[in-house]
Amino acid sequence: MSATNTGPVTVRVPAKVNVQLAVGGARADGFHDLANVFLAVSLYDEVTVRPAAGLTVTCEGPDAGQVPLDRTNLAARAAELLAARHGLSPDVHIHIAKDIPVAGGMAGGSADGAGALLACDALWGLGSSRAELLSICAELGSDVPFSLVGGAALGTGRGEQLTELTVGGTFHWVFAVADGGLSTPAVYGEFDRLHEGVPVPAPEASGALLEALRTGDASALAAALSNDLQPAALSLRPSLRTTLDTGLAAGALAALVSGSGPTTAFLVKDEDTAEAVAQALRSSATCRAARVAVSPAGGAVVL
Numbered sequence: 094m095s096a097t098n099t100g101p102v103t104v105r106v107p108a109k110v111n112v113q114l115a116v117g118g119a120r121a122d123g124f125h126d127l128a129n130v131f132l133a134v135s136l137y138d139e140v141t142v143r144p145a146a147g148l149t150v151t152c153e154g155p156d157a158g159q160v161p162l163d164r165t166n167l168a169a170r171a172a173e174l175l176a177a178r179h180g181l182s183p184d185v186h187i188h189i190a191k192d193i194p195v196a197g198g199m200a201g202g203s204a205d206g207a208g209a210l211l212a213c214d215a216l217w218g219l220g221s222s223r224a225e226l227l228s229i230c231a232e233l234g235s236d237v238p239f240s241l242v243g244g245a246a247l248g249t250g251r252g253e254q255l256t257e258l259t260v261g262g263t264f265h266w267v268f269a270v271a272d273g274g275l276s277t278p279a280v281y282g283e284f285d286r287l288h289e290g291v292p293v294p295a296p297e298a299s300g301a302l303l304e305a306l307r308t309g310d311a312s313a314l315a316a317a318l319s320n321d322l323q324p325a326a327l328s329l330r331p332s333l334r335t336t337l338d339t340g341l342a343a344g345a346l347a348a349l350v351s352g353s354g355p356t357t358a359f360l361v362k363d364e365d366t367a368e369a370v371a372q373a374l375r376s377s378a379t380c381r382a383a384r385v386a387v388s389p390a391g392g393a394v395v396l
C-alpha cells in the first residue's frame with residue numbers, strides 16, 4: 094500500500110449509450126437479465142476528492158439541482174463502501190463537476206460512483222486491484238462496472254458482468270436531452286406491464302451489431318441498433334417520438350432512446366452531420382439541449 098495522498102484527486106468518467114439493450118423477463122430478485130451492449134461516449138463528469146472532517150458532497154453544473162447531496166449519492170456510497178472494506182472512516186469531501194444529463198439514461202450517477210471509487214482509492218493510497226474495484230462497482234449498481242471500464246462492452250447478468258468489445262472506428266452521436274428525467278425502475282416496471290402474459294425470450298447479443306462495432310461501420314451499426322426498453326420509455330413519455338423523428342428528418346442514420354431514457358441518441362455519419370442534426374434539434378423545441386459526442390470514450394481515469 095502506498096502512502097495516503099493529501100489530495101485533491103480528480104477522476105474523469107464518461108457517459109454511456111446502449112447500442113443494444115436486450116431485456117429478458119423479470120427475475121425473482123426484481124432485476125432483469127440483459128444483453129446490454131454499452132458504448133462509452135465523450136460526455137464526462139469529473140469527480141474530485143480531498144480529505145475532510147466527514148463525508149460531504151457538492152455538485153456543480155446545469156443539472157446540479159437534481160443531484161442528491163446526501164449519502165444516497167452514488168459517489169458517497171462508493172466512498173463509504175471502499176472505506177468499510179478497509180476499516181477506514183470515509184472522511185472525504187467529494188465534488189462532482191456534472192456534465193452528464195441527470196436521470197437521462199446515460200449512467201451519470203454510475204459514472205460518479207465509479208469516479209469516486211477510483212479517486213478515493215488513489216487518495217487513500219489503497220492500490221486496489223481492478224477486480225476489487227469492479228466488485229465494489231457491481232455492488233453499487235448494474236451500470237457502474239462499465240463506467241469504470243469504458244470503451245465498449247457486453248454486459249450480461251443484470252448488466253454487471255462485462256466482456257470487453259473491440260471497436261474498429263469512431264462513431265459520431267448527437268444526444269437530445271429531455272426536460273425532466275425518467276426513473277429506471279419505473280421504465281423496467283412499464284416493460285413488465287407491456288409484456289404481461291407474453292413470453293419474453295432470453296436476451297442475446299446481436300452478431301450483426303458486434304460485427305458493426307468491430308469494423309467501425311456506422312451504417313451497419315445504425316441498422317442493428319435496438320433497445321427493448323424504448324417502447325416502455327415512449328409509453329411513459331410519448332413526446333419522445335417527436336424528438337426521434339426530428340433527428341431522423343435532419344439526417345441522422347438512426348435514432349433510439351438511450352437506455353431507460355429520456356435522453357434520445359442519434360447516430361450520424363460524420364462531425365458535420367452531427368452539428369447539423371444538433372442544430373435542428375435545438376431549434377425544434379422538442380428537447381432541452383442537444384449535445385454532440387463521439388465514441389468509444391475511455392473509462393474512468395485519474396487526471
Ligand SMILES: C[C@@](CO)(OP(=O)(O)O)[C@H](O)COP(=O)(O)OP(=O)(O)OC[C@H]1O[C@@H](n2ccc(N)nc2=O)[C@H](O)[C@@H]1O
Pocket residue numbers: 111114123124125126127129197198199200201203233234235236237250251252277278281351352353354
Ligand atoms: C437501463 C440501464 C441500461 O444500461 O441504465 P440507464 O439507462 O437507466 O442508465 C441499466 O440497466 C440500469 O442500471 P442501473 O441504473 O445501474 O440500475 P440499478 O441501480 O442496478 O437498479 C435500479 C433498478 O433498475 C431495475 N433494473 C436494473 C437493472 C436490471 N438489469 N434490471 C432491472 O430491473 C431494478 O428495478 C432495479 O431496482
Ligand SMILES: Nc1ncnc2c1ncn2[C@@H]1O[C@H](COP(=O)(O)OP(=O)(O)O)[C@@H](O)[C@H]1O
Pocket residue numbers: 159160161165166167168189194195196197198199200201202203205206274275277353354
Ligand atoms: N452522482 C449522482 N448523479 C446523478 N444522480 C444521482 C447521483 N447519485 C444518485 N443519483 C440518483 O440517481 C438517479 C438516476 O440518475 P442517473 O444515474 O443520472 O440516471 P440514469 O440512471 O437514467 O442513467 C437520479 O435521479 C438521482 O436521484
